[in-house]
Amino acid sequence: MKLTDISGISPARAKALQESGVYTPADLIRFFPRTYLDRRNIMKIVRLQGSGEKVTVMGTVSAAGESGFGRKKRLEAVLQDETGQLKAVWFKGISYFRKTIKKGEFYAFFGTVKRFGRYLSMAHPEVEQLSSTESGAQNGNPSFAAIIPVYPGNQFFKNTYITSGLLRKWVLTVLDRIAIPEFLPDALLSRFGYPERHTAFRHIHAPETPEQHQKALERFKFEELFLFELSVVTLKKEVFDKAPGPEMMETRPLTSRFFNEVLPFELTDGQKSTLGEIKRDIRSGRQMNRLLQGDVGSGKTVVAIGAMLMAIDSGYQAVMMAPTEILAEQHYHSLSEWLEPLGVGIRLLVGNQKKVLREDILTDISGGKADIVVGTHAIIQDSTRFHRLGMAIIDEQHRFGVAQRALLREKGENPHILVMSATPIPRSLAMTLYSDLDMSIIRDLPPGRKEIVTRVVREPEREKLHRFLTEQLQEGGQVYVVYPLIEESEAMDLKNATEGFDQIRIEFPDFRVGLLHGRMSSPEKEQVMRDFKDNRIQILVSTTVIEVGVNVPNASVMVVEHAERFGLSQLHQLRGRIGRGARQSYCVLMADVKQSREARSRLATMQQTGDGFRIAEADLKLRGPGDFLGTRQSGLPEFRHADILSDQYLLEIAKNTALELLDADPGLGHPDHSALKKVFLPYLEEKKKFFRMS
Ligand code: ADP
Ligand code: MG
Numbered sequence: 001m002k003l004t005d006i007s008g009i010s011p012a013r014a015k016a017l018q019e020s021g022v023y024t025p026a027d028l029i030r031f032f033p034r035t036y037l038d039r040r041n042i043m044k045i046v047r048l049q050g051s052g053e054k055v056t057v058m059g060t061v062s063a064a065g066e067s068g069f070g071r072k073k074r075l076e077a078v079l080q081d082e083t084g085q086l087k088a089v090w091f092k093g094i095s096y097f098r099k100t101i102k103k104g105e106f107y108a109f110f111g112t113v114k115r116f117g118r119y120l121s122m123a124h125p126e127v128e129q130l131s132s133t134e135s136g137a138q139n140g141n142p143s144f145a146a147i148i149p150v151y152p153g154n155q156f157f158k159n160t161y162i163t164s165g166l167l168r169k170w171v172l173t174v175l176d177r178i179a180i181p182e183f184l185p186d187a188l189l190s191r192f193g194y195p196e197r198h199t200a201f202r203h204i205h206a207p208e209t210p211e212q213h214q215k216a217l218e219r220f221k222f223e224e225l226f227l228f229e230l231s232v233v234t235l236k237k238e239v240f241d242k243a244p245g246p247e248m249m250e251t252r253p254l255t256s257r258f259f260n261e262v263l264p265f266e267l268t269d270g271q272k273s274t275l276g277e278i279k280r281d282i283r284s285g286r287q288m289n290r291l292l293q294g295d296v297g298s299g300k301t302v303v304a305i306g307a308m309l310m311a312i313d314s315g316y317q318a319v320m321m322a323p324t325e326i327l328a329e330q331h332y333h334s335l336s337e338w339l340e341p342l343g344v345g346i347r348l349l350v351g352n353q354k355k356v357l358r359e360d361i362l363t364d365i366s367g368g369k370a371d372i373v374v375g376t377h378a379i380i381q382d383s384t385r386f387h388r389l390g391m392a393i394i395d396e397q398h399r400f401g402v403a404q405r406a407l408l409r410e411k412g413e414n415p416h417i418l419v420m421s422a423t424p425i426p427r428s429l430a431m432t433l434y435s436d437l438d439m440s441i442i443r444d445l446p447p448g449r450k451e452i453v454t455r456v457v458r459e460p461e462r463e464k465l466h467r468f469l470t471e472q473l474q475e476g477g478q479v480y481v482v483y484p485l486i487e488e489s490e491a492m493d494l495k496n497a498t499e500g501f502d503q504i505r506i507e508f509p510d511f512r513v514g515l516l517h518g519r520m521s522s523p524e525k526e527q528v529m530r531d532f533k534d535n536r537i538q539i540l541v542s543t544t545v546i547e548v549g550v551n552v553p554n555a556s557v558m559v560v561e562h563a564e565r566f567g568l569s570q571l572h573q574l575r576g577r578i579g580r581g582a583r584q585s586y587c588v589l590m591a592d593v594k595q596s597r598e599a600r601s602r603l604a605t606m607q608q609t610g611d612g613f614r615i616a617e618a619d620l621k622l623r624g625p626g627d628f629l630g631t632r633q634s635g636l637p638e639f640r641h642a643d644i645l646s647d648q649y650l651l652e653i654a655k656n657t658a659l660e661l662l663d664a665d666p667g668l669g670h671p672d673h674s675a676l677k678k679v680f681l682p683y684l685e686e687k688k689k690f691f692r693m694s
Contacts, residue, residue, distance in 0.1 A: 001025050001178060006170050013162055025174040029201050031167070032641070033149030037108050037128060038210065046083035050115025057086060057122075058108045058130070064101045066094065077101045079109055086113070086120040097127070099161070106130045108148070129165045147207050171205045183675040184223065188657065194219040218650065221642040225651050228637055229658035230680055231687040232435040236289075252313035254342055255306065262338050263302065270442030271299055275306045277440050278418065282310060288416035291397065291434050294442030295612035296422045296576025297449065303442075304393045305335065307418050312344060312371045316390025316415075319373045321380070321408060323399035325350045326516075326545055329526050331395070332374045334551075339372070349375035349384070352522055380407040388412070394419040422576065423569050424616040428648040429625055431655070432637055452579040452610055454587040456563070456603045465588060466507060469539075469557065473511050477583055478532065478555040479539045480546065482574055484565040500561065501541040511538040518545050544570070546577060553581030563589035563606075564599040568619035571606050598622055620645070 003014040003025060022028055043055040059081035066075050075090040075097050088109055090097045101107070111125030128150055151167040180198040182189075189196065195203055195216055203216035259267070267275070274292055281288035294300045308318035320335075322328040332348040339346060347361045347370040364370040368387030373379060389412030394400055397419040409417060419437065430439065457465055469479060481504060483497040501515040514528045514537035525545075531537040533552050540546070540555070558578045563571065571589070578585040589603055605618045625644060644651060661673075668677040 001174075003028070006173050008166060008170060016162060025178055026180075028167075029171055029174050029180075029205065031151070031171075032204055034152050035150050036207070036210075036213070037148040037150060039147070042108070044083040045079075045081050045086050045120065048084075048086070048113050048120050050113050050120045052112055052114060054110070054112050056108055056110040057081065058106070059085075060106050061101055061103055064098075064103050066098070075101070079107065084120075086122060088122045088125050090124055092124070100127060100129065100163070129163060131165060131169070147210065147213065149205055149207075168205070175202055175205060181675065183679045184226070185661075185672050185676060187672065192219075192222065194222065217641065221639075221647055221650055222654060224639050225642050225647070225654035226658060227680060227683050228432070228435075228639075229651075229655045230662065231684050232655075233658050233662050234684060235687060236436055252310075254313050254344065255309040257342055258305065258309055258338070262342065265446065267302065268299060268442070268444045268446055270294065270444045271303055274303050274440040274442055277438075278303070278307050278416075279310065281438070282416060287414045288418065289437050290418050290440055291430070291437040292418060292420045292440045292442070293424050293430075294420070294422065295424065295445065296573060297580055298422075298442040298445055300395070300420045300422070300442065301331065301334070304395070304418065304420065305338065307393065307416070308372055308391050309339075309344075311391035311416070314390065316388050317365070317368065317371055317373070317386055317412075318391040318393070319375075319379060319386070319389060319408070319411070319415075320393040320395060321400075321404075322374070322376060322395045324545060325376055325522055326525055326529060326550060327395065328374055328376050329522075330529065330550060335372060335374060345369050345371045347373050349373055349378050350522060351376060351378050377404070380404060380411065384411065386411050389415045391416045391418070393417075397421040398423045398425075422573065422612070424613045426613075426617055426620050428644050428651060429620070431648075431651060432644050448582070449579055450584050452575060452585045452587050454575065454589065454607050454610075456589045456591050456607060458591060458593050460593070462590075465559070465590070468586075468588075469559070470508070472557050472586070473508070473538055476554075477557055478535060478537075478552065479557040479559065480555055480574075480577055481539060481541045481559045482546065482561065483541070483543055484560075484562045496561070497541055497543050504539060504541055508539060512536060513539045513541060516540060516542040516545060518543060544574070546574075550577055551580060552577070554583070556581065556583035556585040557588070558586070559588045559590060561590050562592070563603060564591045564595045566602075568602045568605060568615055568622065571602070572612055572615045575606070575610075 001024075003009050003017060003023070004011060006025065009017070017023075017028070022031055037056060037058075039058070041056065042058050045057055045059070048055065048057070057079060059079045062078045062080045062085065064075070064077040066073060068074050073091075073094065075094045077088045077097075079086050079088060086109075088101075088111075106129070108128040108130060109122055109125035110128075111122040114121055114123075128148070130148065149164075149168060151164040175198075180201060182197045184194070184197075188194070193215065194200070195212075197219075200216040200219045203212045204220070207213035207216070274294075278288065278290065281290060292300055292303060304320060308320065311318045320331060322331055328348065328350055332346065336346050345364070347364055349358075349361055349365070353361070361370070362383060362385070365373055366385040366387055373384075373386075378384075392408045392412070392415045394405060394408065394417070397405075398421050405417065405419065409415065419434075425433065473479065481500060483500055497515065497517055501513060505513045512531075514532055516525060516528050520528075528537065528540070529550070532540045532555070535554060556578055558575060560566065560571065560574055566574070575587045578587060587606075589606060591599070591603060595603075601622065602619075605615060609615060642650065662668075665673055668674075668680065
């Protein structure tokens, strides 16, 4: 059956449908209604107040016509039900509505009702034309549909005249004429009380009750979440069961010397339990794929070092990849300080190193002289060859994508992988985005940290800020001043920071001020960071390059300029640069007097809480999953019907059901599962491509 076999679909209309992705009759029924008109919620005209209430009314158009001239030209229509009448008016789109609104036809209008003298009036209502069967109530027909689906209709099929009413008719024709096979096992359908697939489509397009529609929609959500979870479980098995170097087992000399002799502090409970989980993963003889979540400052680096030493103790190399050069360099320095006395060979690999130096480093990596390689994306370039990579750490995972993780994995033979993130990811997102990872969480911070005092300060109070900063500096504190990244223009971004730098140098002549931004060369950046760390610079003016990971414990004040332009998670990351030492720390959020409601809510959240998990939840609510994760996170699976935030419970059910089913029937070989298998295998292939696992 082709689209044009359906009566009413002309070649022109078929073309319009195709341009919107509807190629076949089957596509047509996958095109779900935008909303529903429930007749039980429809207002009788006699009951309308005309005080600006938003309602739906239904009736016959008894008159329609244009009036007025020029700018006053308008289209008016009178809608009449058995209780009264109402006037609808359009000032825009007159020619379109003149075609749509026909005298004697039956319609539903939705809009805001106002009273003008004796008239009830609706300006620019949304219009839904109903067929004579749909208007059955009018004709005394008892079997009229109580619930009428409304399709995107004209807005969707931009240039061609396809109304929601036409779509309704066509969809019903298709449902009558094509067979839709079921693929969920009967046992599941009956367990969850889901309608069969064909029936479910009918309940979406022509529900008799809201409950029927609800159940059908849940079925479609479940269906996609279930396939997703089946693939997750399958893929996890495939990776994990390829055993990596099994001899990486016991805690050996380096690891114990590091924790007993070198590390100047006790591990926190969170650090201990995470290291325990890592050790268990390694002992299992299967590849580790673990996500470590811990708030900023929770001490993830030490855990990473522990994991890397376990690998080195067993004759493997380890790698640690960070998203910025500044962070990579910082890791390089602290690792060198702690590990070189133990005889561990560490190399730094970043983008713009001199060619000769780079060649040397690459040789050390491929020859095995480098036990640990610290660096940026440069590590995953083609030219890097490892001698024997056994452990890969990705720091600040949220700055990388899925593809980069896969590339790092390919640098060794199934090295263990530990990804670390300071942006806590709410469970529903973690379950989908990092579905292939096991999860460790550090919930505690090292002892002795003082809570950071956070204040929002408006422009008129800048004087006070100046006095406060002077005090703090005189007491020996150090200050960060951060300017926002302006997405559209890196140059602009730079200009802000540079001007700020000049200004601050004038305002604080007694202190050394440094400038840091992404355009500086590596050695320049490194020099500035070292000067700040050693307190040769007291005020560091910077763009957001210091956002992640940077650790200067004596710095206790952070001023964020234009704080209203930052996202919540980013503010939290920035604030995480302070509160790392013995001093009481302060975070000052400089904000414009004028702010959007969302910005105000963000700043208020920052003042109220320092808990990264709470901030992440709030951020997710404000921005939704896509923006929350940012463009780099291409890893979020797209669901057509399910929403991973509001349907989390269903995701959990789908996950448990998938585990259970694959446990009972690993290859889906049972005859009851053959239809499922046929749908699942191609789906799995797509997923494999995505994770680059095939
Ligand atoms: P993050 O989790 O944000 O990467 P870091 O690993 O940079 O945190 O650690 C933050 C600071 O806390 C560092 O100065 C680190 O040396 C210190 N630190 C880590 N673990 C502990 C601990 N158990 N006790 C005291 N200080 C610790
Ligand atoms: Mg860190």
